[in-house]
Amino acid sequence: MIVSKKDIPNFLDKLISEYQVFAPVKEETYTLFKQxxxxxxxxxxxGNTKLPAKEIFFPQSEKLFSYNVxxxxxxxxxxxxxxxxxxxxxxxxxAKSLTLLDNVFNNDKYQDPxxxxxxxxTIMIGIGCNSPASTCFCTSVNGGPFDTKGLDLLxxxxxxxxxxxxxxxKGREIAEKAGFAAAADAxxxxxAKVKQDAVVTCQVNIDGLKAKLDxxxxxxxxxxxxxxxxxxxxxxxLCPTCHCxxxxxxxTDCNGCRVRNWDSCAFPLFTLHGSGHNPRTSNxxxxxxxxxxxxxxxxxxxNEIACVGCGRCIKNCPVxxxxxxxxxxxxxxxxxxxx
Amino acid sequence: MQKLTAQIKDxxxxxxxxxxxxxxxxxxxxxxxxxxxxxxARTSEEADKLTWSRGCENNLANYLRKREDKVAVVxxxxxxxxxxxLIKENQINRDNLYIIGVPCNGxxxxxxxxxxxxxxxxxxxxxxxxxxxxxxxxxxxxVNITDLLHSSCQDCRxxxxxxxxxxxxxxxxxxxxxxxxxxKEFAAKSAAERRxxxxxxxxxxxxxxxxRNACPMCYCEECFVDCSQPEWIGxxxxxxxxxxxxxxxxxFHSAGRCADCGACERACPMGINLRxxxxxxxxxxxxxxxxxxxxxxxxxxxxxTFTANDPEPFLVKE
Numbered sequence: 001m002i003v004s005k006k007d008i009p010n011f012l013d014k015l016i017s018e019y020q021v022f023a024p025v026k027e028e029t030y031t032l033f034k035q036x037x038x039x040x041x042x043x044x045x046x047g048n049t050k051l052p053a054k055e056i057f058f059p060q061s062e063k064l065f066s067y068n069v070x071x072x073x074x075x076x077x078x079x080x081x082x083x084x085x086x087x088x089x090x091x092x093x094x095a096k097s098l099t100l101l102d103n104v105f106n107n108d109k110y111q112d113p114x115x116x117x118x119x120x121x122t123i124m125i126g127i128g129c130n131s132p133a134s135t136c137f138c139t140s141v142n143g144g145p146f147d148t149k150g151l152d153l154l155x156x157x158x159x160x161x162x163x164x165x166x167x168x169x170k171g172r173e174i175a176e177k178a179g180f181a182a183a184a185d186a187x188x189x190x191x192a193k194v195k196q197d198a199v200v201t202c203q204v205n206i207d208g209l210k211a212k213l214d215x216x217x218x219x220x221x222x223x224x225x226x227x228x229x230x231x232x233x234x235x236x237x238l239c240p241t242c243h244c245x246x247x248x249x250x251x252t253d254c255n256g257c258r259v260r261n262w263d264s265c266a267f268p269l270f271t272l273h274g275s276g277h278n279p280r281t282s283n284x285x286x287x288x289x290x291x292x293x294x295x296x297x298x299x300x301x302x303n304e305i306a307c308v309g310c311g312r313c314i315k316n317c318p319v320x321x322x323x324x325x326x327x328x329x330x331x332x333x334x335x336x337x338x339x
Numbered sequence: 340m341q342k343l344t345a346q347i348k349d350x351x352x353x354x355x356x357x358x359x360x361x362x363x364x365x366x367x368x369x370x371x372x373x374x375x376x377x378x379x380a381r382t383s384e385e386a387d388k389l390t391w392s393r394g395c396e397n398n399l400a401n402y403l404r405k406r407e408d409k410v411a412v413v414x415x416x417x418x419x420x421x422x423x424x425l426i427k428e429n430q431i432n433r434d435n436l437y438i439i440g441v442p443c444n445g446x447x448x449x450x451x452x453x454x455x456x457x458x459x460x461x462x463x464x465x466x467x468x469x470x471x472x473x474x475x476x477x478x479x480x481x482v483n484i485t486d487l488l489h490s491s492c493q494d495c496r497x498x499x500x501x502x503x504x505x506x507x508x509x510x511x512x513x514x515x516x517x518x519x520x521x522x523k524e525f526a527a528k529s530a531a532e533r534r535x536x537x538x539x540x541x542x543x544x545x546x547x548x549x550x551r552n553a554c555p556m557c558y559c560e561e562c563f564v565d566c567s568q569p570e571w572i573g574x575x576x577x578x579x580x581x582x583x584x585x586x587x588x589x590x591f592h593s594a595g596r597c598a599d600c601g602a603c604e605r606a607c608p609m610g611i612n613l614r615x616x617x618x619x620x621x622x623x624x625x626x627x628x629x630x631x632x633x634x635x636x637x638x639x640x641x642x643x644t645f646t647a648n649d650p651e652p653f654l655v656k657e
Contacts, residue, residue: 027543028610029450029453029454029610030610045458046458047458047460050608050609051545059577060545060546060575060576060577061574061575061576061577131460131476133460134460134462135371224379227379228376228377228378228379228402230401230549230552230553230606231552232547232548232549232551232552232553232606233546233547233548233549234547234549234606234608236547237545237546237547237608238545238547238608246574248567248570248574250570250573259574259575261574261575264547267548267565268561268565269565269567314370314371315371316608318397318549318552318553318602318605318606318608319376319377319397319553320369320370320371320374320375320376321376322369322370322371322376324370325370
């Protein structure tokens, strides 16, 4: 199927009448996913958004429930957002990140109603990346600029139009309802050419990385690696796969709510025990945790790497702490694999 | 810049080889175009990686507090001002610090580069005297460096290190006084306009605390935003008022201590105009107490002293 770019605002306007529609919106010097009221507000040519799409499913602050105690007793409200949503213009790396988060919020031990309800009610329409940035390394972490994981439809930008690839039944339904025209062979060829030309130049070699991380917890390399890290949360908060959170009560007298906020392993409060003890006493342990969680623990638990190679942490770190360099340093380190 | 790089390497190697210091903190070439990244050299071989460019934007004073080892630091004007302030606050032992001073006429703001290129990705930047060549896929543009400098560098009057043990290159011509035109322009707006602007800026905040952590003067053992008992401030980034409260308290806490290095604003991934607040404070401290942070070793910290000669225009005088 194919849809002309000039028909996209109209397509989105129709969706808006039925769904909450989120799309990249221009904000001064970058784009952010925001709910749009008009299809014309979507900014689709500006590369990836500053913040990933995970926030729509797993907000930075989420009210889990609110409560109130009065003479009549206690009242508890736990609203779950079950609005039907469409995410339009999500990039394949961000779409894939949600399939990774699914492991955390939907597994044998726990199903998170807040996250899951949103996931189940959302249609993901992605746009492939014709010009991957120099900081993109999706192909090194089992992704790609036209990867369809986590998507219902994938749009391939062929200049004046998008060639539409149906990925799921939900996607087929929405595409058929929109009445997209069938793509001619020439369009399909153009899409194939675009895909072929979109080369991710940056390659990060992660062969043997997991084996190293399995044994190098106490390696001296961590002393050096973390040294320039400032311990801020920019990388974690901009990361599409970071998902640690902290739960706090915000209450005054008999009214309050329980809020789930994003947490960051870079912060001194992370894993601070009630006793005052923290097993991660310094920046070294915290930065090690960031790498271990993504490239070892997550692999141990779910058999996938918790990094999609979007490059946001690379572009935004205040001290140019580059995860590609860190991984290469670890891989090249002399940690004994037989110890 | 190449000359400065060579000089820095030589100075660092000499210090390490002669065992005058255990460590040299400077910059190595980073992984992005024209980006220097903080670097810790402990051997002469490692010192060979040191560099100097228009991308050495971080304030390295941040790495110098409470160190036990003997350290040399490659420090530009703003780094040295923060170092001086930290020495006065007993955070740095001057006897254990060797300052390799580098006169600086400004660092390039990558956010400005990106804005100028309108979404096109810069793959290489080459300095060429007063201009820089921005290169990307299918384009090459020559731009005046002055148009790309961080706003803190454009406002800076102390590019020359005020204290050093060894100077790299030569001192630059002194600049005139800062007129704080931006602060005055903002102050002239109505309260509603100011409130609206701050609300817009701080709605962008994601509470990553990069501003706080990049600031050499932010070193409380427990930051008030992290304290949960009592909870001084809401932890949610969704509340713009809490975001403003966080920043206002942070700025007040840096009164008379902020060297206006701009590290907070550079660190902010969301591009918040943080220097508007810090500069208002710097301007106030200048006007009320005739004090500037870290411009010499003699002055006492503005809030740690009293002189009968303070301008103190807020006092009613007979």
